[in-house]
Amino acid sequence: MEVSSTEVQNNFGKYLLLAAQEDVIVTRNGRAIAKLTAVEERSRAGIVAERGVPYDLIGNYGGRKASFEEFLSLRKGKGDERFEYIDGEIYNLASPKTDHQVALMELAVMFHRWSEGRPCRPFVAPYDIELRRSERQDQANVVQPDLMMICDLEEHLSDDGYYKGVPSLLVEILSESTRGKDMIRKCDLYMKCGVREYWIVNPFAKEVTVFRFADEEIADNATYRLGESARSFIFEGLIAEVSRLFR
Template sequence: MKVSSTEVQNNFGKYLAIAAQEDVIVTRNGREIARLTAVGESDAGVVAERRASYEFGNHGGRKAAFDEFQALSKDGSEERYEYIDGEIYAMASPTTDHQTALMELAVIFHGWSQGKSCRPFVAPYDIQLRRIERLEQLNVVQPDLMIICDLEEHLAEDGYYKGVPALLVEILSESTRRKDLLRKADLYMRSGVKEYWIVNPFSKEIMIYRFADWEIAENVTFRLGETAKSYIFEGLLAELNRVFR
């Protein structure tokens, strides 16, 4: 099956399910750019993107042991990295559109959280996640924005949160959109995150996924002129004209 990148972005849940049965080839301007395919039996239930090997320097993944990731993250540099499914990803510097959307959403989330036990946090803030089917593999990500409802329960002695946020937000950039749309979406779904917002400054859309029982339960796309609404948090609303102003 061949579908456009825009169609996949707008209906990610649908094509994630289809990819478990047959390959989905993603096109842009008529050119094949990616493929969604079900991985082998050892990783049953996980949908991955079959892609060429990336060089580490252009924000793609590079296979590495977790010890190497830890050493790289503690080398004193200002560079930030994520570790997903045994690969290190260098994080790109955010654009103005990215930061505008992040600041607006952070203000909205902060206002919503007043008087509630759930609290929003913004990057950089390491979150450690484990897939349900691969509990021995630790992943470390830095979502742009998140809502945590069990901070006291999972706050470790080193001052870092060790639980699973209820809601995560990623704002797409040119260099991270594949990772955020595919690999991170799958990781979050299989790690117990309840809701995932994908904020797209290019199409000025917000896609929201609700996860349940390690699968996509619901998803919806909001566009300019509309107001994004959380599935799991009553009253958490974001006007897209404000987010993408």
Template sequence: MRINSTELQNNFGKYLLLAANEDIVITRNGTEIARLTTSVKHSDVPQRVNENLPVFGYGEKATYHEFLQLRKESDERVEYIDGEIYLLASPKVSHQYAVGQLHATFSNFFAENECTPFVAPFDIELKRPSTEEMNMVQPDLMVICDLEKHLGEDDYYKGVPSLVVEVLSESTRKKDLILKLDLYMSCGVEEYWVVNPDNKEVTVYHFEGQDIEAFKTYKNDENACSYIFNRLKADLSYVFRS
């Protein structure tokens, strides 16, 4: 199937679903510029595109304006990292269970604190200081301590979370461990929790000066402890399903 870029922008969600059954060739002024495709066999494809695959084929970059336009015209959850658009797949039970348990732990800890935990979907705009390039991500869980200071008139948060949590899945592992770790470290996030439901492990990173100051991996029935929030800890026997 061949469509022009305007048609793709106006019906983004529709063509994401169609791409599970056939390649979608995107053209601009009659010239092929990209291909929307799936990365697995059609017989194995659920009705979505693998989230590890950029929306524009062959690694083509999209501008932030193009991303915002696609996002506006689609109900799909997407992220924009270093010029590429990623579709967020529906999470599994183990993923949601870990997010829910951690959110409950964080909510209890910050109940009488100026910081507030939030769960996805929650858009976070991050600008790399070195390039001034905009990114937009939806962390699984985050702790925000300057909400009132950076709350825009449109009721969207414009700041940088103090702590961010991402729960790994098969399709997000590379993005969370490499792309997002580097993005969060570069853009002012102080602490990053990487949660692995398969291994029942949590690695906590402490960032300082756009570098990894310290990190530690917790497993089994240990308590994952925060570097920046004194006495904040999560019992892993409570976080993961038995």
């Protein structure tokens, strides 16, 4: 990841967190001048800085990023195949494995129980969410978070039956092919698009990390491990027993 020195100065806390997952190259006037990198070996911490495989490695766009129209065209007629479109790159989502589904179903049940009698409602993938960064309102991104909490469904339900708002809380469960994308690119995307809270469920380290976003920054974060209960920063009483998420 390359970022300007000005961006790092203005958001230093954010890039310290990201440096634990991927080297951050600091640039000035287009030239690399420094590197933020983790002291602890990432694999030992249960973190791997690999990126998900962009679909354009399979369907070539001539070395450039795909347009939103090309993404829609590719997705059309693909049946049950699932795709995401993030900053001009298209990702073909693999079928989830058993550990992923165990964590998702347990967490979905906990979220559903909490939501009863409340205006917020949980949804699970596949469910397209269209997001736009505050500084790039003309550029759409389409993601399929594993689990989401939506509190303004009626206000943002379109005539074609799709939700067009921004969920309050999103959850991604890491897999071998997506953990770099979920921990780096999606964290940044969600933070810049108005999502208030992001949960990363890590089956490899058997832990859950919760981020609260405010003013497009990481305002709070906490990691919960076996024997503990993950807690929402924004929803009082929304908790998840970490041990129940992992076999």
